[in-house]
Amino acid sequence: MSANEQALLDKIWFYRFRLPSGRVTRTYDDGALDAIHETRLAMLQDVLRARFGDTLAGRNAIDIACHQGWFATQLAQAGADDVLAIDARAEHVADTTLVRDTLGLANLRVAQCDVHALDTAALGTFDVVLMLGLIYHLENPVGALRQARALTRQVCLVETQVVPGMTGMVDYGSYRFVRPLKGSFGIIDETEETHGPETSTTGICLVPSLEALFWILRKVGFTRVELVPPPENAYEQLRYGKRVMVAAYVD
Template sequence: MPHSSTFIEQHQPMSSHQDPRLRAIKEQEWFYEFHLPDGSKTKSCVKPSVRKIHDTREKMLCNALQASVSTTTHRASAIDVACHEGYYSLILAEYFESVTGIDKNPDSIQKAQAISDLLAPDRIRFENISLEAFGSASPFDFVLCYGLLYHHENPVNLIRMLATITRQTLCLETQVMPMDLVGHVEDGDYTNLRQIRGCFALCEDYPNSSEGGMTGFALVPSKAAVTYLLKESGFSTVEFVEPEADDYEQFTRGHRVVVVAQK
């Protein structure tokens, strides 16, 4: 069942003529297909063959949330880092008392606020700010970061920042390199070796897009690099969510992963 059904059930069905907020949302094009109170969905700009990625991400997040909530009494706060239009922020609002969504793109935050005002009024606070500029007085019980790491030119520091704001659980989704390197790198001379802990692929990025990062460069990590950095940043357990056969093809082919790390 779509995650937004929880909110829809709390409201009587309405037509777009009855609520100007709904009418305005239906007139726009969106990245995600949000389920609306009148039974329709938002128009998505994503081609149909790719939209399954959102379903797989949602399923993996819900599984992680159910496992996290069942093993901890801390369910007060969550943050959606690089929240885009707030699609996954709405899911977090079903599990946590306080939800914050942050994104560097002002248009995305405007859309996130509009859809949240309609589907989950007063449940989520959105802020137009990057993680680098974000300051929090205390860490969050659950930190979600989907689709950001592989758009970042400094993924090492990004993981450090995510660890700093995580009290207990981090759920991270990223593209990964389809291969890893093993072996050693010489340091000074051939008798002094450092073990390779993972690797990165240098790629161009697109900072002017709402889906892009902050700069024109990105380092896409390998799975080994993600695991090593999370453990070195203070997470005691790091588990990759196993995809199912009918999940989005990038997950099943090992080019995209969801990882859950616990402090």
């Protein structure tokens, strides 16, 4: 067993990584959260299979806010020519790099950057853009979705918590000027939790309603937006619509 693999096995991870020896990493709370990752992966794979077939050969991808790199490694192992994993936290970049090196994934690159600081012109566009578990930790989710659109050549997958929507008409300066609500955001306070590896880096979080997410994705330039159906055995939040995955296309 390599030293890298031993280092992976000595740590408790957010994801269950299968290692070259066949052993798997230990995960938080004795695997209590594994189901959410497996559900998200199944939903992601359904979209990519419908779009690209059984392989990502000839395709490239970017995983924005990659965390420990689990989804990025899945794309690399699915045969993508090039996968770029990006995260704002140095510890996540180090974790993803260790996983990449242990699995021998020469087609996976890792870099540290906040989503809002990405130089989209320099990076170019990608067949697959992942934005999983990110926008509900941001104070500027609209700006992040604009970044995602600039990077997308074919499809962007956004997975997020959502809040209950609001509908109706609003007096907009006067009763004579009335505008319809296109969706809503809920404010979540993570200001005391920014040290946590799965939380906001700023602490102010704007969580969209599903209606808001669809409307914004269209407004930032995606031509088609679809809700990805969860599998029958989905993690409860995705099964009951408390979290959603949306596929946004550039056709």
